[in-house]
Amino acid sequence: MKVCIYGAGAIGGYMAVALAEGGAEVSLVARGPHLAAIRENGLRLHIGGETKRIAVAAEEDPAALGPQDYVIVALKAHSVPQVARRMTALFHDKTAVVTAVNGVPWWYFHGLDGPLAGTRLDSVDPGGAQWDAIGPDRAIGCVVYPACEVVEPGVVQHIEGDRFTLGEPSGEKTDRVAALAEAMRAGGLKAPVKPRIRDEIWVKLWGNLSFNPISALTGATLEQICADPGTRAVAKAMMLEGQAIGEKLGVRFAIDVEKRIDGAAAVGAHKTSMLQDLERGRAMEIDALVTAVQELGRITDTPTPTVDAVLALTQLRGALAGCYEKPGAA
Incomplete structure (x- = not known):
C-alpha cells in the first residue's frame, strides 16, 4: 500500500510514522526547513517517552513521488484549495484522498440524497477548486482527535490521543476504507470506520465552532471559557445554532450541549489551535470552522445571530493581525 501524507506537519508526521511502522510504503509532501531536516535526518516522533525515526521519501513537488493508493491531506483547511491541482500528480484511477482536515469538509454534500446533494461550499472550497481537481468520488472522511506539535524541523512531539475516525461520504464500508483502517491499526492507531461520518464531524466541529473564535477574541483557555458564565453562554448559543443546522441536515448529536461544554472544560488550561495561530502570526482556520457553519x-x-456576531469580530481580529484574509477580499 502506497500512502502519501500531503502536509507532513504535526498530525501528518504522526500518521506517517505510524503507517510506516505498520508496513505501508509512506512518502511525504513537505517544504522549507521541515523538509530539509526530514531529508537529512529522517522524520522523528517523540511519543510515550521514546523517539521513533523513519527514513522516508520527502518532496516539495508531489509529481516527484508518483501515483499513490491513498493521499492523506493533513494541511490546514485554508491551504488545500491552492494545492488541489498539484495534488493530482499523485493520483491513479483508484487513488483515495483522505481529508484529515479540521472543520466542514468540501465534499460535505457528496453522497447524500435529497435536494442539497452535490451542493458546493464556497467558504471552504472557493470556486470549487477541490471539487473539480480532486473529485468527490475520491474523498474519505477523517476526524482527527490526537494533539501533536512540531517542536523543531523534522521532529514531531505526540501530546495525546491516537484515534482517527474514518468514513465514506456515502456511509458504505468499502474495501478501500476498510484497508486504510487496517493499515492504521497495524501502526498502533485507533481507526474506527463509521457509517455516519458527518455525525462525528459535527461533534468535533461543535467545539471548534465556538471555543476557537472565543479564545482568539479573549486569549482564554478552554477551562477559562467554560468557567466564565458569560463566555460559556456565548459558546452554548453558538453550539445550539450549529446543532439546529446539523439536525436539519440529518445529523444526530449523541450528547447534549452541556456535556459537550463540560468535556471541553475537563481538558483544562489548553489554548485552542486558533488562539495559538493568532499568537504565532500564522493563518487562522476561521472559514472551515466558523464561516462554513454560517x-x-x-x-x-x-x-x-450569535455565530454571525462572533464570526465578524474574529474575522476582523484575524485580519488586523495579518492572520486572515476574508474570501473574495482584494
Whole structure:
C-alpha cells in the first residue's frame, strides 16, 4: 500500500510514522526547513517517552513521488484549495484522498440524497477548486482527535490521543476504507470506520465552532471559557445554532450541549489551535470552522445571530493581525 501524507506537519508526521511502522510504503509532501531536516535526518516522533525515526521519501513537488493508493491531506483547511491541482500528480484511477482536515469538509454534500446533494461550499472550497481537481468520488472522511506539535524541523512531539475516525461520504464500508483502517491499526492507531461520518464531524466541529473564535477574541483557555458564565453562554448559543443546522441536515448529536461544554472544560488550561495561530502570526482556520457553519445556516434557512456576531469580530481580529484574509477580499 502506497500512502502519501500531503502536509507532513504535526498530525501528518504522526500518521506517517505510524503507517510506516505498520508496513505501508509512506512518502511525504513537505517544504522549507521541515523538509530539509526530514531529508537529512529522517522524520522523528517523540511519543510515550521514546523517539521513533523513519527514513522516508520527502518532496516539495508531489509529481516527484508518483501515483499513490491513498493521499492523506493533513494541511490546514485554508491551504488545500491552492494545492488541489498539484495534488493530482499523485493520483491513479483508484487513488483515495483522505481529508484529515479540521472543520466542514468540501465534499460535505457528496453522497447524500435529497435536494442539497452535490451542493458546493464556497467558504471552504472557493470556486470549487477541490471539487473539480480532486473529485468527490475520491474523498474519505477523517476526524482527527490526537494533539501533536512540531517542536523543531523534522521532529514531531505526540501530546495525546491516537484515534482517527474514518468514513465514506456515502456511509458504505468499502474495501478501500476498510484497508486504510487496517493499515492504521497495524501502526498502533485507533481507526474506527463509521457509517455516519458527518455525525462525528459535527461533534468535533461543535467545539471548534465556538471555543476557537472565543479564545482568539479573549486569549482564554478552554477551562477559562467554560468557567466564565458569560463566555460559556456565548459558546452554548453558538453550539445550539450549529446543532439546529446539523439536525436539519440529518445529523444526530449523541450528547447534549452541556456535556459537550463540560468535556471541553475537563481538558483544562489548553489554548485552542486558533488562539495559538493568532499568537504565532500564522493563518487562522476561521472559514472551515466558523464561516462554513454560517454558510450552512444560509443554505438551510437557519438563523445564526450569535455565530454571525462572533464570526465578524474574529474575522476582523484575524485580519488586523495579518492572520486572515476574508474570501473574495482584494
